[in-house]
Amino acid sequence: MLQRSSKHPQQRLTLGQRLLRDRVLLLFALPGTALIIAFHYVPLLGNVIAFKDYQPFLGIGASDWSGWANFSVIFNGDPAFLRALKNTLILTGLQSVFVFPAPILLALLLNSLFSERIKRIAQSILYLPHFMSWVIVVALFQQMLGGSGLLNNYLRSHDLTTIDIIGNSELFHVLLTSQIIWKDTGWATILFLAALSQIDSQLYEAASVDGASRMKQLWHVTLPGLRGIIILLFILRLGDSLTVGFEQIILQQQAVGRDVSEVLDTYVYNNGVLGGAWGVAAAVGLVKGIVGVILVLTANKVAHMFGEQGVYQR
Amino acid sequence: MSRKIVQGVPMPSWPMRIFKGFVLLIFCAVVIIPFVGVISTSVAPNKQINESGGLVLLPKSINFSAYESLFAGGVVTRALFVSIFVTIVGTLLSLTVSCLLAYALARPGFSAGRPILLVVLFSMLFSPGIIPLYLTVKGVGLLDSIWALIVPTMISAFNVVVLRAFFMNLPNEITESARIDGAGELKTFSYIVLPLSKAVLSVIGLFYAVAYWNAFFSALLYLNDSKLWPLQLVLRTYVINDTQLGSAELGTELLPPQASIQMAILVVSIVPILIIYPFLQRHFAKGVLTGAVKG
Numbered sequence: 001m002l003q004r005s006s007k008h009p010q011q012r013l014t015l016g017q018r019l020l021r022d023r024v025l026l027l028f029a030l031p032g033t034a035l036i037i038a039f040h041y042v043p044l045l046g047n048v049i050a051f052k053d054y055q056p057f058l059g060i061g062a063s064d065w066s067g068w069a070n071f072s073v074i075f076n077g078d079p080a081f082l083r084a085l086k087n088t089l090i091l092t093g094l095q096s097v098f099v100f101p102a103p104i105l106l107a108l109l110l111n112s113l114f115s116e117r118i119k120r121i122a123q124s125i126l127y128l129p130h131f132m133s134w135v136i137v138v139a140l141f142q143q144m145l146g147g148s149g150l151l152n153n154y155l156r157s158h159d160l161t162t163i164d165i166i167g168n169s170e171l172f173h174v175l176l177t178s179q180i181i182w183k184d185t186g187w188a189t190i191l192f193l194a195a196l197s198q199i200d201s202q203l204y205e206a207a208s209v210d211g212a213s214r215m216k217q218l219w220h221v222t223l224p225g226l227r228g229i230i231i232l233l234f235i236l237r238l239g240d241s242l243t244v245g246f247e248q249i250i251l252q253q254q255a256v257g258r259d260v261s262e263v264l265d266t267y268v269y270n271n272g273v274l275g276g277a278w279g280v281a282a283a284v285g286l287v288k289g290i291v292g293v294i295l296v297l298t299a300n301k302v303a304h305m306f307g308e309q310g311v312y313q314r
Numbered sequence: 315m316s317r318k319i320v321q322g323v324p325m326p327s328w329p330m331r332i333f334k335g336f337v338l339l340i341f342c343a344v345v346i347i348p349f350v351g352v353i354s355t356s357v358a359p360n361k362q363i364n365e366s367g368g369l370v371l372l373p374k375s376i377n378f379s380a381y382e383s384l385f386a387g388g389v390v391t392r393a394l395f396v397s398i399f400v401t402i403v404g405t406l407l408s409l410t411v412s413c414l415l416a417y418a419l420a421r422p423g424f425s426a427g428r429p430i431l432l433v434v435l436f437s438m439l440f441s442p443g444i445i446p447l448y449l450t451v452k453g454v455g456l457l458d459s460i461w462a463l464i465v466p467t468m469i470s471a472f473n474v475v476v477l478r479a480f481f482m483n484l485p486n487e488i489t490e491s492a493r494i495d496g497a498g499e500l501k502t503f504s505y506i507v508l509p510l511s512k513a514v515l516s517v518i519g520l521f522y523a524v525a526y527w528n529a530f531f532s533a534l535l536y537l538n539d540s541k542l543w544p545l546q547l548v549l550r551t552y553v554i555n556d557t558q559l560g561s562a563e564l565g566t567e568l569l570p571p572q573a574s575i576q577m578a579i580l581v582v583s584i585v586p587i588l589i590i591y592p593f594l595q596r597h598f599a600k601g602v603l604t605g606a607v608k609g
Contacts, residue, residue, distance in 0.1 A: 015425070018425040019425055019426065021425075022424055022425050022426065024498065024499040024500065025418040025421055025424050025426075025499060026418070026426060028414040028415065028417060028418040028499065028503070029414065029415050029418035029419065029426070029430050031411045031414065031415070032411045032412060032414060032415030032469050032474065033415065033430055033433060033434075035411065035465070035468050035469045036433060036434060036437050036469055036471065037433065038450070038454070039442070039447065039450065039451075039465075039466045039467075040437040040442055041433075041437070041442075042450055043442035043443065043446035043447045043449070043450045044440075044442050044443075044446065045446075046442075046443075046445070046446030046447075046449050046450055047442075047443060047446050049445070049446070049449070060449070106341070109334060109337065109338065110338075112334065113334065113338075114331075118335075118338075122338050122341075122342060124591075124595055125342045125345055125346060126341060126342065126345060127595070128345060128591065129345055131524050131528075131587050131591065131594075132528070132584065132587065133527075133528030133529075133530055133546055133583070134528075134530060135528075135530050135546045135549045135550050135553075135554065135583075136528075136549070136580065136583060136584060138554055139549060139553045139554050139580055140348040140349075140352065140580075141348075142553075142554065143348065143351060143352060143355075143368075143369055143577075143580075144347075144348050144351070144369075148367055148368035148369075149368060149369060150347075150351055150368070150369045150371070153366060153367050153368055153369065156367070182344070182345070186345070239439075243441075246444075246531065247530050247531050250534070251530075251550060251554055252554075254555065265444065268443070268444050268445060269444055269535075272444065272445045272448075273444070273445070273448055273535065278445060278449075281444075281445050282443065282445040282446060285443035285444055285445050285446075286443060288443075289440055289441065289442075289443055292440065292441075293439060293440050296439065
């Protein structure tokens with residue numbers, strides 16, 4: 001009797017009995033699950049207002065259905081929407097070309113250092129900006145590069161022409177990109193350094209016995225070792241490609257105006273929360289979310305076709 | 315983590331090593347100089363700030379008058395209390411809720427484990443969208459309440475996954491023996507599992523704490539009442555948007571130059587992170603990697 005029940009303890013219990021047995025664990029899981037459902041899945045349902053003529057005083061239920069009317073800014077190519085889309089895509093492009101490879105290069109540099117101590121000191125310094133809020137990062141950039149910032153003070157005291165970088169709409173996209181590089185390049189090296197430490201040192205020995213130079217070793221041993229993690233991170237990045245830093249941009253929007261700074265997220269915030277065009281803003285947000293999920297799924301599929309693991313299996 | 319020096323690989327040439335050192339030095343300087351400039355300006359004498367026209371890299375003497383006016387009981391003092399409250403209470407709540415959920419999900423044979431795990435994992439795949447999230451927070455009556463800074467962001471699915479991976483790696487025999495000795499789930503969790511998890515608890519706790527301290531988005535979205543503003547919003551208004559802080563906002567008659575007050579607000583919001591950073595650093599690589607590998 002005892003033996004049998006310990007062998008298949010669950011077969012004799014119905015689901016109800018098992019849940020009753022696990023009531024303490026259910027109680028443990030309850031608050032966390034409830035929070036995730038309340039602030040992640042319930043808002044998902046709230047997206048129905050994209051199809052409604054939402055009136056705040058009526059509430060979601062009582063507002064009239066409006067069909068696809070809210071989506072007309074997207075389908076008819078409303079100029080304000082197109083401007084936001086264009087800026088988003090420009091920033092995504094800049095980030096893929098400049099922000100994405102930066103930590104890979106820095107990780108290769110750190111990894112090639114022979115002194116463990118210097119490596120560790122450099123890492124502690126380079127990780128630090130990641131823990132600063134966007135407000136602090138933007139404020140620091142203003143202090144460094146702004147009109148009365150350190151750079152211009154230096155130029156002025158040496159009788160050179162000053163340059164206005166903050167608040168210059170032509171340089172705004174470059175400024176945003178360099179802020180991201182400053183903030184997160186160091187931190188992003190963690191994963192690459194871990195992947196580098198996984199590479200079998202015998203591969204390097206074998207390569208050097210075969211007469212491979214250090215450059216050749218980098219090309220034939222190191223980079224293939226990083227391939228999996230690079231592809232994985234690129235897929236995750238793709239899923240976020242329509243999300244380009246809400247906090248960072250909203251903080252600096254005033255200085256340069258919406259022409260160059262409006263992206264999809266700020267469009268949703270400005271038109272919905274501030275402007276009261278709830279339905280339209282929700283429609284844009286919904287389309288953005290769906291496109292993001294489609295991009296991840298597609299990218300994952302492509303990764304599998306190339307025989308890589310991707311984010312999840314199959 | 316540490317890479318062994320590979321035998322048989324030639325040391326790089328001297329010019330190469332000097333070049334690398336130089337590049338690294340520039341990177342580190344680019345990171346450090348802004349912090350040095352801000353801290354120096356906040357304590358520099360007024361005369362020097364006026365002469366330099368803004369930022370000071372090396373103060374000639376040190377005075378704390380900017381800090382004295384900040385802590386005189388005005389806007390900044392109030393925001394500081396809000397930020398400290400949100401960070402401490404939020405972190406404790408987040409840790410409790412996340413650990414309980416992660417522990418339940420880590421138990422083998424928990425009948426509802428699989429569906430709940432899927433609920434957690436799927437939530438990482440998409441974000442709900444600004445507008446519906448705002449309406450939900452409004453719907454539950456959190457708008458213009460300090461709890462709007464805590465409750466919507468209380469649990470992070472990523473952190474739950476990291477905690478779960480750690481709990482699952484604890485040797486099964488320990489919890490089994492506790493069970494045989496008659497300990498229930500709550501006892502096993504609080505007397506056996508939690509004390510064994512100090513490392514991961516400190517990493518996740520500090521991740522939560524940094525997130526609460528730095529939160530700007532929720533404050534901007536959910537708080538209209540400036541009395542509830544955390545430090546980050548004060549920072550935006552008075553440093554980034556350059557709104558002048560007068561004696562009314564500061565609650566003091568004595569007014570140091572705007573530049574040093576602004577830099578002092580910046581320092582006040584940076585210093586707590588600088589203080590916990592050394593503790594955080596010892597563990598974080600490990601914590602991040604558990605999440606990335608096991609996720």
